[in-house]
Amino acid sequence: MPQARAVTRWEEFYGSTEVVRRYAQQSHLQVPERVIFDTAIGAALSHGDLLDLGVGGGRTTMELAHRCQRYVGADYAEPMVRACRERFSDLIVRHGLRFDVVDARAMPYEDASFDIVLFSFNGIDLVGADARATALAECRRVLRPGGHLVYSSHNLNWMDSRWGIRWQGLRDYVETQRFWSRMRHLNRGVWPIAERAWVELLDPLAGGRNYYVRPSELVRQTLEQGFDGLRLYDLRGRQIDDLQQRARLTDPWVYVHARASR
Template identity: 35%
Template sequence: MPQTTQAFAVGSRGQDEVNRAVYFSPAVPWYYRRMSMMPAETACLSKYESDWLGRDVLDIGAGTGRTTRFLAPRARRYAAIDYSPVMVRYLKKRMPEIDVRQMDFRDLGAFADGAFDFVLATANVIDALPHPDRMRALAESRRVLRAGGVLAFSAHNLNYKLAFSGPRMRWCWNPVRLASKTVQYAIGSWNHRRIGPLRARTPEYALLNDPGHFYASLHYYAARATVHEQLERSGMRLVDVFDATGRVLAEADDDSENPWLFYVARARPQ
């Protein structure tokens, strides 16, 4: 286990431990078999192509390398990090030519100030972090970006209409699918109850079970305005918000249908 991960658990032990148990599980790469890019990612990478194509890119929480396959051949420099030794081993084995390191979002100390033009943290990596660590991760992102560089990341949406819902059983007539749904519902319900004491609501954010991994992880949910304000505090300016379909959301648009949103911010000069 990397030293850094343990050091950051102070004060928010529960959330960090719960999420590490998920991401450090030997079975975790199986969960990330999907290899295609998501519409929000495609929309962002297309709109901000001049910020990453042929430039220096850092991919945080790269997992099994879904985004690596797209970005690495097109970047000038591509570095991937993940705090899970399981993921890092997997990625090193599948793509030995890639610069992949077991490192934590909260401490990018191995990289110099202003080392990158584009930092990507997709699939809600940032939401696994407790609040003080989230702010530290944002500050670290700003530090490793050049002025004007881009941080692109997705994060759970507190305004999502089902954010506070637990697992739900859905009936279907196919007996095999029904059996599978029943098992998933049972595991999800058990995890939801097990993690229940750690769920929390503050004026700024909520800690809620993420439906992924059968409700076994505890993720940070924040509203758009909060993320905007957190980016400002971290020396970055929010420039775009995409929904899951890749549509740019205007400030007044309703976002209650979106479990997560994809944010793009630019580093302000320091």
């Protein structure tokens, strides 16, 4: 039952008018997303079919839809999908864009339907710890052999110490300190977390559960669900290959680029 309540809270949060409005105003790629799509999989994108999973209000749509052969945006929150259909109504008519209400744990698409799956903004961290492997397996199922998975996930290393945070002015400092204090208070029964590979924490913003994972465990989970050729990126878009560097990585979240095993 606790997990069901958490999911409901996220549904309410991402379905609220203000959050939908804010997300529908965004239009950019994160730095690691740009690096991955411009360098690692640019050629595959130009003649491939893309599933933009957890599309939200269409943050990545304008950047990616014109670069692929077929674009499908999908999200669990029906209000977000409605916002996308309204925002991109012209592109839907002229270029065949499509937006679907989809649960990442049980997608309606046929096996091997896409060349690329992007699951951004840490959307996989909201499906619940028990269903995380299922969501990764679903991404593998809908990908063609050799297809690309790009996704981001909260980094548990970041929660070890507030000093891992890079401040960007007084307001950022104050807001992050407030977030940190509320996070620790809400999850006081969970600490210490230093020895944990992953943990679910109640989020101060919406009250739902958010998944945080160590980079090494993130790699293991991805490989276990039928992926290989894995690369890990920090928020500056730098590829992090060295195991010691991964262990010291304190960015709030990290990006994964992996290939569906052939």
